[in-house]
Amino acid sequence: MEPAGTDGPAPADQVREAVDTIYRAESxxxxxxxxxxxxxxxxxxEALHDAFTAALERWPRDGLPANPRAWLVxxxxxxxxxxxxxxxxxxxxxxxxxxxxxxxxxGAEWEEEGVEDDRLRLIFTCCHPALPPDAQxxxxxxxxxxxxxxxxxxxxxxxxxxxxxxxxxxxxKIRDARIPYQxxxxxxxxxRLDIVLHVxxxxxxxxxxxxxxxxxxxxxxxxxxxxxxxxxxxxxxxPEAVGLLAxxxxxxxxxxxxxxxxxxxxxLVDQDRSLWDREQIAEGVALVERALSSRRFGPYTLQAAIAxxxxxxxxxxxxxxxxxxxxxxxxxxxDPSPVVALNRAAAVAxxxxxxxxxxxxxxxxARGELExxxxxxxxxxxxxxRLGRTAEARSSYERALALVRQDPERRFLQRRLEELPG
Amino acid sequence: MKYLCLIYDEEKKLSSxxxxxxxxxxxxxxxxxxxxxxxxxxxxxxxxQPVQTATTVRVRNGKVSTTDGPFAETKExxxxxxxxxxxxxxxxxQIASKIPSARLGSIEVRPIMEFDKP
Numbered sequence: 001m002e003p004a005g006t007d008g009p010a011p012a013d014q015v016r017e018a019v020d021t022i023y024r025a026e027s028x029x030x031x032x033x034x035x036x037x038x039x040x041x042x043x044x045x046e047a048l049h050d051a052f053t054a055a056l057e058r059w060p061r062d063g064l065p066a067n068p069r070a071w072l073v074x075x076x077x078x079x080x081x082x083x084x085x086x087x088x089x090x091x092x093x094x095x096x097x098x099x100x101x102x103x104x105x106x107g108a109e110w111e112e113e114g115v116e117d118d119r120l121r122l123i124f125t126c127c128h129p130a131l132p133p134d135a136q137x138x139x140x141x142x143x144x145x146x147x148x149x150x151x152x153x154x155x156x157x158x159x160x161x162x163x164x165x166x167x168x169x170x171x172x173k174i175r176d177a178r179i180p181y182q183x184x185x186x187x188x189x190x191x192r193l194d195i196v197l198h199v200x201x202x203x204x205x206x207x208x209x210x211x212x213x214x215x216x217x218x219x220x221x222x223x224x225x226x227x228x229x230x231x232x233x234x235x236x237x238x239p240e241a242v243g244l245l246a247x248x249x250x251x252x253x254x255x256x257x258x259x260x261x262x263x264x265x266x267x268l269v270d271q272d273r274s275l276w277d278r279e280q281i282a283e284g285v286a287l288v289e290r291a292l293s294s295r296r297f298g299p300y301t302l303q304a305a306i307a308x309x310x311x312x313x314x315x316x317x318x319x320x321x322x323x324x325x326x327x328x329x330x331x332x333x334x335d336p337s338p339v340v341a342l343n344r345a346a347a348v349a350x351x352x353x354x355x356x357x358x359x360x361x362x363x364x365x366a367r368g369e370l371e372x373x374x375x376x377x378x379x380x381x382x383x384x385x386r387l388g389r390t391a392e393a394r395s396s397y398e399r400a401l402a403l404v405r406q407d408p409e410r411r412f413l414q415r416r417l418e419e420l421p422g
Numbered sequence: 423m424k425y426l427c428l429i430y431d432e433e434k435k436l437s438s439x440x441x442x443x444x445x446x447x448x449x450x451x452x453x454x455x456x457x458x459x460x461x462x463x464x465x466x467x468x469x470x471q472p473v474q475t476a477t478t479v480r481v482r483n484g485k486v487s488t489t490d491g492p493f494a495e496t497k498e499x500x501x502x503x504x505x506x507x508x509x510x511x512x513x514x515x516q517i518a519s520k521i522p523s524a525r526l527g528s529i530e531v532r533p534i535m536e537f538d539k540p
Contacts, residue, residue, distance in 0.1 A: 184512075
C-alpha cells in the first residue's frame, strides 16, 4: 500500500480527523462490500470495526493510504479471515469457510464498479419481502444509513432492546433462510423496488409527521430518508425512485411553514408561502418533470406532481384545483385507496364548493372505509363548518378528537371545535 | 440449500371443484413436478389425504393419548409438500410461486435445519 504523503507521518490528531471523515463518507460502502466478500452481516460488521481500529493504529505511523476505502476493505477481509481461523480451533468446520474466503481473491475482485452495486445489494437485502416490515425499516436505518439502535428506537418511539432484537432476528433470517445478497432480476425489480420505496417513504413520514407523540416532526429522520432517496436515484434512476425523491423534497420545502412559532399546526391553505424553501421546490419540480417524462411513473410521481402544483401556486386561492383534481383522478386509478379518495374529495371541495366535497366524503364514510381515520372526520367537520352546519361539524370534530394520536393535531382540532359558533 | 414447501389449501374449496376443474389442477401439478425434476430442484414431494384422516398423538407422563384431527383448526389445511434443493431463498420463492396451490391457498417455505455431525 502506497502512502499518500511523502513528508513522513502526519500528526496523530490530523489522522484521527481524517479517519473520522473517511468513516462518515465510506463506512457504509465498505460494509456493503464486506458483506458480499464475507457472506455474513455480523462478520462484516466486526470486520468493519477492526479495519477502522487498525486504521487508527497504522495510519499515524504509515501515512494515509492512496485509496483508503480499498485499504479498509482488504484489511477488514483479512481481519475476518483471522477471526474465523481463531474460531476454527474450537469448531473445525470453520476451517473450510476460512479457506474458501482466503481462496477468493480479495485484491482485484471488488473493483470500483462493483462497489456501487454492493450498496444496492445491501438496500435490497435489508428490504427483502421475507423480512417483517418493521425489521426492514430498522435494518435499513442501521446498515444502510449507519444509525445506532438507540437513534432508531428514539425515532420510532421504541426501546433500544426491541429494535436490537428486531435487527438480530432479521439478520438471523437472512443467514438461516439464505436470503441472497443480490440486486433483484429485471422480472422482480418492480415489486422489490416498491418495498424499498415504501421503506424510505415510511422513514420520511415518521420524520415529517410523527404518527404519535408530542412533537409534530422529527427532522433528522426526514433528512435521512431524503439522503436514502438520493442514493437510490443515483444507483438506480427508476422513474418512481425519482418521483419519491421529488415528493419528499416538495413536502420538506414546506416544513418551515407547517408549524407556528408556538409549535402549532398550520394547514396548507393557511401557510405563509414566503417561508417555503424555494431551492427544494425547484429541485422537486425538476425531479417531477424528469419522472413524468419517463411515462412509466406511478403513485409517488403523481403525488409529487400534486405537491408541485401546490408549490407553484402563489396563494391557496390561486391554486389550480382543477389540475389537482385531475391528478387525483389519475392517482385513484393507479392506487384506488380510500385515503386517495379522501384527498380527492378535499380537492373537489376546493374546486366546486364544500357541498360537493361533503357528498364525496360521506360516500367514503358510508362504505365504512375510513371510519377510524381522524383526518376523514376532521375533513368532514371542516366542510360542515364552512356550510354553517355547526352541529354536524361539532360531532365530526369530536369524532376526530377521539381518534387523533398526536398532540399538535389534537390541539388544532380542539381550537377548531372551540371556534365553532355557540 | 434445502427447503420444505408446505402446501396449505382450503379443503372445502378443493372439494367444491368440478371434475374438470379438479383434473386440470392435477395435470398442472404433474407438469409442475415434472418441471422441477428436470431442473434439478426436486428432492421429494407428496400429497396428503384430507384432514379428516388425521390423528394427533401425544405422550404425557409416559401415557400415549390419541385424538382425532389436527393439532389446531385452521381455515387452510396442510395438504402436501415439496422437498426442494434451491440456490437460496429467492430461488425457493420462485419455485414455490409456481406450485399450483399458491394461487388457491398458500405455500410456507421453510429452510431445512442442518446439524453438524458429532
